[in-house]
């Protein structure tokens with residue numbers, strides 16, 4: 001397949017038919033945002049998506065099913081597990097959601113070290129199944145790697161993204177409480193889900209015992225009280241069904257399918273082409289610039305080229321690395337824009353190995369009515385102003401409490417009439433906490449293209465070579481020690497901790513490989529997410545991350561995407577691209 005296009009002997013009519021102002025690769029969380037912003041700016045935008053189309057509501061086949069209407073009551077079968085050992089480990093993967101995840105056999109890759117690469121290939125990507133946690137980064141995270149010498153400096157700070165966070169939050173709808181915590185800045189919140197009585201107790205206990213450890217309401221992308229902008233999107237109030245990952249017919253949580261893509265479609269500027277596996281970016285040697293992208297039609301396997309003035313890469317972190325590495329030309333023999341040689345390196349993730357649980361006595365007169373699709377958050381309290389531990393980076397803790405159905409002490413049976421009767425009574429209160437820890441980007445943690453293995457579309461397989469390090473072990477240990485102490489002081493008993501020892505990747509927060517930075521010699525992207533040496537190519541998914549911070553990352557991808565799309569539009573107006 002030719003890697004360079006010279007525009008000689010080409011059918012100009014066909015080129016015109018395949019030419020747009022902008023091309024977006026991928027239609028997930030970040031691609032949906034690129035499409036929305038570019039279309040809002042009046043640019044004719046083509047979204048290329050490798051998976052099938054998924055229309056809001058119509059294509060949520062399990063959304064309204066009762067447990068007894070699912071053949072296995074929601075459980076996955078032994079066969080499914082056997083045939084999909086990797087993807088079936090993903091959070092939220094079950095009988096009612098599995099159609100929004102890939103099948104292992106269709107999408108192989110090479111694990112040089114164990115790495116669980118969790119993917120959802122369809123219009124909407126992982127926005128359909130994501131967990132929806134949406135905390136803002138603080139300057140502690142943007143400046144941490146430089147201040148404590150464990151990473152590369154970001155070319156931006158919190159002040160650069162704060163207005164864009166607001167822009168995104170207002171549109172997607174994020175519930176939460178304004179808590180005034182420096183390590184986790186407040187946003188444009190809708191009313192929060194309530195803390196229950198035990199969570200309120202934990203919050204007070206942490207404050208009393210530590211002064212600076214804050215358990216706060218979830219900051220989650222749910223419409224607890226829709227504003228006009230949400231009603232304009234055709235979305236309604238979250239019904240707290242907690243069946244989100246099936247796709248929400250109310251549009252109660254944010255997904256590309258319910259919000260950004262239909263919004264972009266309404267402008268009349270959007271074209272979505274599903275079943276389009278982007279193979280590579282086209283670099284025109286004569287023009288000295290990128291002119292389009294090359295796809296393989298997923299069904300016919302035909303190669304088609306599309307052209308545009310600007311390209312947004314939003315295929316999710318590792319796929320964006322793959323596309324760039326596969327885009328070779330005389331000018332860029334090692335991958336598009338890879339003058340620095342760092343493309344594919346400094347891949348990082350979140351440490352999700354730590355889980356804790358316990359039981360708390362009392363609160364028998366407290367009960368929770370209805371469901372809550374969110375978790376409370378303990379904001380990071382480690383290594384903020386100074387490094388106060390034997391590791392670098394910080395961690396967010398998600399935590400909560402729930403009341404068990406039935407009391408196992410009074411009814412040890414787990415089947416039969418007595419058990420059914422017992423299940424109608426409220427049992428003891430359980431407390432849980434889990435870790436989302438920062439990891440250090442390292443050169444040796446990388447992805448590259450396989451030299452000899454290809455997928456069914458003739459694209460080289462990705463090789464993942466990403467592992468934990470000593471810092472991850474120390475951070476995990478500290479999480480266990482601190483959380484146990486905090487829970488003990490709050491009179492939680494029977495505290496247990498559990499190291500899942502899961503492979504990196506299962507956190508589903510893979511990042512990096514194409515980092516932002518001020519210096520083109522040591523980074524791929526500038527402060528506007530433009531490839532340093534190909535200014536009309538923008539990378540705004542997790543590939544752009546210079547470090548991982550400890551907050552959930554997706555809202556930052558959306559924020560950087562909205563910011564970059566507006567910059568792209570402004571530059572286009574000035575004829576700079």
Ligand SMILES: Cc1cc2nc3c(=O)[nH]c(=O)nc-3n(C[C@H](O)[C@H](O)[C@H](O)COP(=O)(O)OP(=O)(O)OC[C@H]3O[C@@H](n4cnc5c(N)ncnc54)[C@H](O)[C@@H]3O)c2cc1C
Nearest residue numbers: 026028029030050121125126131132133278316541552554
């Ligand atoms: C169960 C679960 C829970 C999660 N919880 C949270 C959370 O609480 N908070 C949070 O911040 N994040 C969470 N995440 C992570 C979040 O889903 C991702 O960070 C986010 O979806 C990344 O957005 P994206 O646009 O980069 O990728 P995606 O949303 O994955 O979209 C990428 C799209 O690109 C398409 N694509 C890939 N390769 C190509 C190609 N070559 N050509 C054309 N199209 C291509 C894919 O099919 C896909 O549609 C969770 C994820 C899961 C699965």
